[in-house]
Amino acid sequence: MIKQSLQRNWKSLVVFVPYFWLLIFFLAPFFIVLKISLSEATIASPPFLPMTEWVDEGVMNIKLVFDNFLYLWEDDLYFNTYLNSIKISSISTIFCLLIGYPMAYAIVRADETQKNILLMMIILPFWTSFLLRVYAWMGLLADQGTINDLLIALGIIDQPIRLLYTQFAVYVGIVYTYLPFMILPLYANMEKLDWELLEAAADLGAKPAVTFITVTLPMTIPGVIAGGLLVFIPATGEYVIPDMLGGGNVLMIGRILYNEFNSNIDWPVASAVAIALLLVLVLPMMLYQHVQAKESEAK
Amino acid sequence: MNNGKRSRFLFTVTCFGMAFLYIPMIMLIVYSFNYSKIVPVWGGFSTRWYTVLFESEVVWKSVILSLKVATVNAFFATIIGTLAGLALVRFGRFKGRTLFSGMITAPLVMPEVITGLSLLLMFITLKELFGWPDKRGFTTITIAHITFSMAFVAVIIQSRLAGMAQDLEEAAQDLGAKPFRVLTDITLPLLAPGMLAGWLLAFTMSLDDLIIASFVSGPGAVTLPMLIYSRVRVGLRPDINALATIIILVVATGVLIAAWIMFRQQKQRQLELQMSDED
Numbered sequence: 258m259i260k261q262s263l264q265r266n267w268k269s270l271v272v273f274v275p276y277f278w279l280l281i282f283f284l285a286p287f288f289i290v291l292k293i294s295l296s297e298a299t300i301a302s303p304p305f306l307p308m309t310e311w312v313d314e315g316v317m318n319i320k321l322v323f324d325n326f327l328y329l330w331e332d333d334l335y336f337n338t339y340l341n342s343i344k345i346s347s348i349s350t351i352f353c354l355l356i357g358y359p360m361a362y363a364i365v366r367a368d369e370t371q372k373n374i375l376l377m378m379i380i381l382p383f384w385t386s387f388l389l390r391v392y393a394w395m396g397l398l399a400d401q402g403t404i405n406d407l408l409i410a411l412g413i414i415d416q417p418i419r420l421l422y423t424q425f426a427v428y429v430g431i432v433y434t435y436l437p438f439m440i441l442p443l444y445a446n447m448e449k450l451d452w453e454l455l456e457a458a459a460d461l462g463a464k465p466a467v468t469f470i471t472v473t474l475p476m477t478i479p480g481v482i483a484g485g486l487l488v489f490i491p492a493t494g495e496y497v498i499p500d501m502l503g504g505g506n507v508l509m510i511g512r513i514l515y516n517e518f519n520s521n522i523d524w525p526v527a528s529a530v531a532i533a534l535l536l537v538l539v540l541p542m543m544l545y546q547h548v549q550a551k552e553s554e555a556k
Numbered sequence: 557m558n559n560g561k562r563s564r565f566l567f568t569v570t571c572f573g574m575a576f577l578y579i580p581m582i583m584l585i586v587y588s589f590n591y592s593k594i595v596p597v598w599g600g601f602s603t604r605w606y607t608v609l610f611e612s613e614v615v616w617k618s619v620i621l622s623l624k625v626a627t628v629n630a631f632f633a634t635i636i637g638t639l640a641g642l643a644l645v646r647f648g649r650f651k652g653r654t655l656f657s658g659m660i661t662a663p664l665v666m667p668e669v670i671t672g673l674s675l676l677l678m679f680i681t682l683k684e685l686f687g688w689p690d691k692r693g694f695t696t697i698t699i700a701h702i703t704f705s706m707a708f709v710a711v712i713i714q715s716r717l718a719g720m721a722q723d724l725e726e727a728a729q730d731l732g733a734k735p736f737r738v739l740t741d742i743t744l745p746l747l748a749p750g751m752l753a754g755w756l757l758a759f760t761m762s763l764d765d766l767i768i769a770s771f772v773s774g775p776g777a778v779t780l781p782m783l784i785y786s787r788v789r790v791g792l793r794p795d796i797n798a799l800a801t802i803i804i805l806v807v808a809t810g811v812l813i814a815a816w817i818m819f820r821q822q823k824q825r826q827l828e829l830q831m832s833d834e835d
Contacts (some may be wrong), residue, residue, distance in 0.1 A: 266586075267736050272650060275640035275706065282703040283761070289681050360573045365568035375570070377815055380575050384614035384806045386764050389800040390782050392788050393580035396587060399792065401596045403583055416792040436577065466563060488666065494667020496767055503791065511669045518673060528677070531670050546661045 268405070273328050287535075294528035297322045324530035329537070334491040335513065335530070339537065345382040345499075346492035351429040353488045354481065356432070357439035361480075363430075364440075376444070383437045391430055392503050398426050399501070409448040422504030430498040439484040446480025479548055490538055510534050575601035581804060595792035605798040614783065615799070617630065622763055622780040625694060629701040635752055637709025642743075644710065645717040661706040672771030674766070675700045679772060692774030700772045701762040708761065709754035716750035721777040749821075756814065760807070 296305040329335045364375045382390060397403045398420040405417040420426055454476075458468040496511035503509070510530065516528035588606075592599025609615055640660055643650070644707070663671065679689055679696050689695050728738045766781040773782065787793050 266737070268647065271639045272643045272647065272656075275636045275643065275660075275710070276652070276656055278636055278703070278706070282678065282699060283659055283663060286678035289677045290670075290674045291651065295678060337753065354575070356569065356573050359566055359569040366563075366566070369741070373815075374820065377811075378574060378577070381579070381808060381811055384760050384811050385581070385804050386781070386784075388764070388766055388784055388788075389584070389796075389803060390580065392784070392792075392796065393584040395788065396583055396595055396792055396797075397580055399596055401594070403596060406596070425768075433576065433580070436573070441668070446591065458647045490665040494669050496669050497785075511667060516668045524677075527673060531673050534667065535670060536664075541645055542662065542665055545665055546658060549661060550657075 276437050282465050290528045290531050292415050293524055294325055294532045295322055297324070298525045322525075325525045326533070329529055329533055334508075338508040338510050338513055339533070341508055342493050342495075343508075343537070345427060345431065346495070349428055349435065349492055350485050350489045352428070352432045352452065353436050353439040354485060357436055357484065358444055358481070359478075361440050361443035361447055364444055365417050365450075377438050377466065378435050379444075383441075387434060388497060390434055390518075391498055394430055394433065394502060395421060395427065398429070421502065422506055424503065424507050426502040427499050427507045427509075430502045431488075431495065432494050434498065437487040438487040441485040442487060443477065443480040444476055446483070470545075478554065481547050483545065483552070486541050486548070490541050490545065493538060494534055567601040580736045584797055585801045585804065588636075588794065588797050590794060590797075593794060595794055605794045606802075607635040608795045609798050609802075612795075613688060614778075618778050618780045621694065621777060625698050625701060625764040625769075625779065626759045628698050629705055629762040630755045632698075632702045633758040634703035634755045637706035637749055637754055638747065640706065640710035640714050641717060642739075645714055645767060646743075655693060659709050661709050663704045664711065666704075668765075668767040669701045669771075671704060672768040675703070675768065688731070692772060694778030696772040697773070697777065697779065698770050700768050703756075703757035704768070705761050708757050709751075712746060712757065713750050716747060723725025757812075776804075 265556055293305055298305055360379075364372055364379070367375060388498070395402075399405070400417045400419065400421070402421070403416075404420060408414045408415065450473075455468055457474050459465070494514075495509060496512045496515050499509040499512050500506045500515075511534075514527055514530045514534065517523050517530060521527075587595050587598075589603065590598055590602050591602035591604065640656075644653075644657055644660065658743065661779065675696075679692060682688060725738050725742050728742050729735070733741070764781065765779075766785050769779045770782055770785075773779070778786075784796055788796055
């Protein structure tokens with residue numbers, strides 16, 4: 258009986274289980290965040306006022322409060338923090354690209370054994386704890402840390418320079434942890450390229466720099482976009498790296514959200530910060546989705 | 557730029573990049589054997605921080621919680637993620653497919669603070685409405701982890717299915733197998749390596765997650781990343797270096813073994829292909 262109905266309806270079951278899960282635990286939560294961002298804060302549990310109240314029999318009063326968003330817009334702290342987050346993640350993305358592009362290129366052009374080893378070396382840090390990799394930089398950048406010790410021993414400086422808890426440390430941390438996210442999509446893209454085209458260009462007498470700009474670069478644009486977005490989007494909302502390496506000096510939106518929620522217990526403002534962050538990232542996210550869809554069609 | 561110059565440039569950048577990726581981890585390991593309590597000041601070789609670590613009950617408790625969450629998460633994420641991948645690649649168009657594929661891609665890039673906050677608010681709302689989950693901890697962390705790791709599993713399965721030749725499935729169908737038989741007897745066995753890769757990814761991602769777990773956890777439920785974070789926020793700690801060394805070595809061994817197995821399978825397949833070509 259069960260077996261028969263399973264055989265008949267398995268297709269809808271295959272779709273239904275993941276669909277239902279994502280609707281409940283991924284999509285619905287966003288609407289709750291949206292709802293709370295439009296509510297008024299209060300000192301109670303939960304710390305916000307209900308949006309709807311029954312006035313008379315059958316008459317429901319819906320109250321939308323846009324104060325939280327107005328507050329974000331008017332307060333310079335929030336506005337500057339958004340700008341600063343976007344600035345930090347854009348510059349980090351560019352550095353990831355500058356280091357990652359030649360590395361991906363080198364891996365694609367390496368012979369089979371070297372290629373496997375190099376890929377392995379890129380993937381390995383990807384599997385080890387993110388938190389511990391950020392922590393490792395605390396040891397390198399500290400006042401008494403490895404880098405300062407080395408510079409003093411070499412006689413380049415005689416006083417330790419402040420590296421940890423600066424904007425610089427945040428850049429290093431983001432580029433370090435997100436570099437594999439840049440290299441892997443670039444590699445995947447370059448691996449499928451038609452290298453004979455490049456050789457043809459060279460045979461026809463094109464200079465390597467010309468070949469690169471007119472042939473190689475345009476062909477790798479999808480990889481650059483995918484890698485760039487995989488770095489830019491999560492880095493903009495980053496919390497751990499600015500908190501551990503930036504100390505109190507570097508304001509990023511992920512930190513504000515976390516603190517607003519956990520220290521200030523202002524849920525409506527925290528939710529408004531989350532919605533605003535999502536608005537900033539929704540275009541890059543849709544672009545990523547578009548690039549992915551195109552890639553899978555190309556297969 | 558001629559060929560020699562170009563390859564020298566590529567070689568230099570690659571070496572620099574690899575050094576950049578590996579030196580921090582090597583230093584982390586070196587300093588875990590430091591006798592001194594102040595991490596960056598060398599005070600002689602010692603394994604005393606490993607003893608401190610193994611004697612700490614709090615550390616063990618968090619390791620066990622993290623492993624429990626990671627195992628249950630990987631199990632369910634692999635099942636649900638595989639179903640999602642199958643639906644996306646093999647079912648053509650169905651109602652709500654655009655929304656579905658959007659919900660699969662979004663968790664891949666969603667900032668963790670947003671996922672964490674929204675899931676916590678969801679759990680609180682569910683509790684108000686249905687009285688469940690009455691306590692936040694193991695269950696809520698696991699549900700949160702399944703939600704983002706299933707998306708990664710789905711992507712792996714999707715790319716495997718897209719790259720898989722369909723001739724075996726078509727042959728089975730031509731021989732009269734019902735679609736469900738084809739799925740269980742042909743497609744799923746062929747997908748097994750992809751599912752294993754998905755399981756491993758889901759497992760490590762769960763072990764690695766700090767932010768989402770911090771949001772959806774409740775009093776008393778402290779995962780390993782949460783414990784590490786609460787200790788290193790204020791500064792360097794030699795016992796954390798020891799813990800990091802153990803984690804890095806375990807992961808490196810696991811990844812190398814997995815890579816070796818895959819490498820051998822690849823060789824085997826190439827050999828078989830060559831043989832069949834010669835026939």
